[in-house]
Amino acid sequence: MEVPAVSTEKLTRRFGELVAVEDVNLHVAAGQFFGFLGPNGAGKSTTIKMLTGLLAPSAGSIHVLGLDLLKDSLEIKRQIGVVPEGMALFGRLTGWEYLNFVGRMYGMDRATTASRSQELLEFMQLADQHKKLVTDYSHGMQKKLALAAAVIHSPKVLFLDEPFEGVDAIAAGTLKAMLQRMIARGATIFLTSHVLEIVERLCSHVAIIDKGRLVAQGSLEELRAGVGASSGEKITLEQIFLRVVGTAEGSTRELSWLE
Numbered sequence: 001m002e003v004p005a006v007s008t009e010k011l012t013r014r015f016g017e018l019v020a021v022e023d024v025n026l027h028v029a030a031g032q033f034f035g036f037l038g039p040n041g042a043g044k045s046t047t048i049k050m051l052t053g054l055l056a057p058s059a060g061s062i063h064v065l066g067l068d069l070l071k072d073s074l075e076i077k078r079q080i081g082v083v084p085e086g087m088a089l090f091g092r093l094t095g096w097e098y099l100n101f102v103g104r105m106y107g108m109d110r111a112t113t114a115s116r117s118q119e120l121l122e123f124m125q126l127a128d129q130h131k132k133l134v135t136d137y138s139h140g141m142q143k144k145l146a147l148a149a150a151v152i153h154s155p156k157v158l159f160l161d162e163p164f165e166g167v168d169a170i171a172a173g174t175l176k177a178m179l180q181r182m183i184a185r186g187a188t189i190f191l192t193s194h195v196l197e198i199v200e201r202l203c204s205h206v207a208i209i210d211k212g213r214l215v216a217q218g219s220l221e222e223l224r225a226g227v228g229a230s231s232g233e234k235i236t237l238e239q240i241f242l243r244v245v246g247t248a249e250g251s252t253r254e255l256s257w258l259e
């Protein structure tokens with residue numbers, strides 16, 4: 001059996017009284033484009049932070065590429081790329097300097113780092129901004145640079161938290177092209193999103209989290225079957241989502257002051 005790219009068992013994270021992630025068992029096979037979907041506050045960012053070693057679990061286990069995250073976190077970090085929530089880039093560098101710095105940090109030689117940095121800046125349409133400091137980049141430009149930095153060492157698994165948040169259509173197209181390229185090269189992508197259409201368009205496999213608990217997991221076809229859709233019935237991910245998560249209480253309530 002092939003080693004899964006990511007697997008968790010009873011993954012749990014508490015913040016005081018709050019159980020943000022509870023008993024989550026994830027299975028992401030190598031090569032999958034995996035979408036982790038859920039409403040705001042469901043526990044997506046908390047989960048992805050745990051999967052990438054940025055936040056310690058309260059309980060449960062995590063394996064990435066067959067390695068135990070608690071024991072082999074350094075080796076795992078060499079083989080993955082991450083764009084976390086609220087990514088903090090080093091602002092006092094230009095994009096070119098930033099990518100070179102990251103590449104060297106991964107132990108890549110100077111020449112490879114330089115040529116990949118240039119290639120990535122061109123791909124992301126940031127090459128003409130070579131004098132601009134990262135602080136002065138727009139939000140979308142920062143997201144593109146963060147993704148470029150996350151893939152410079154050619155990671156086997158890429159973790160992205162809401163990669164399309166606040167990104168315009170053109171930048172989103174560039175990001176998608178990049179991700180599809182990674183998938184074509186055999187990488188695994190794990191992305192979170194609260195936007196159904198993004199997950200539906202890009203991902204082959206999906207897990208849905210709600211209030212810290214996994215409520216569905218599988219291929220899009222499996223999820224359709226899971227909510228009782230007969231084969232051939234063209235049910236959208238939105239309909240699946242509403243059936244498994246249910247319409248939130250209060251969402252139909254009127255706002256008295258909004259008239």
Ligand SMILES: Nc1ncnc2c1ncn2[C@@H]1O[C@H](COP(=O)(O)OP(=O)(O)O)[C@@H](O)[C@H]1O
Pocket residue numbers: 015018020038039040041042043044045046047
């Ligand atoms: N550092 C923290 N301290 C306390 N509560 C937190 C912290 N991080 C997240 N939470 C809470 O955990 C829950 C899940 O948050 P999060 O994982 O960010 O959700 P999502 O990314 O799905 O929107 C929320 O109720 C959030 O307020």
Ligand SMILES: [Mg+2]
Pocket residue numbers: 044045046085161162
């Ligand atoms: Mg989040």
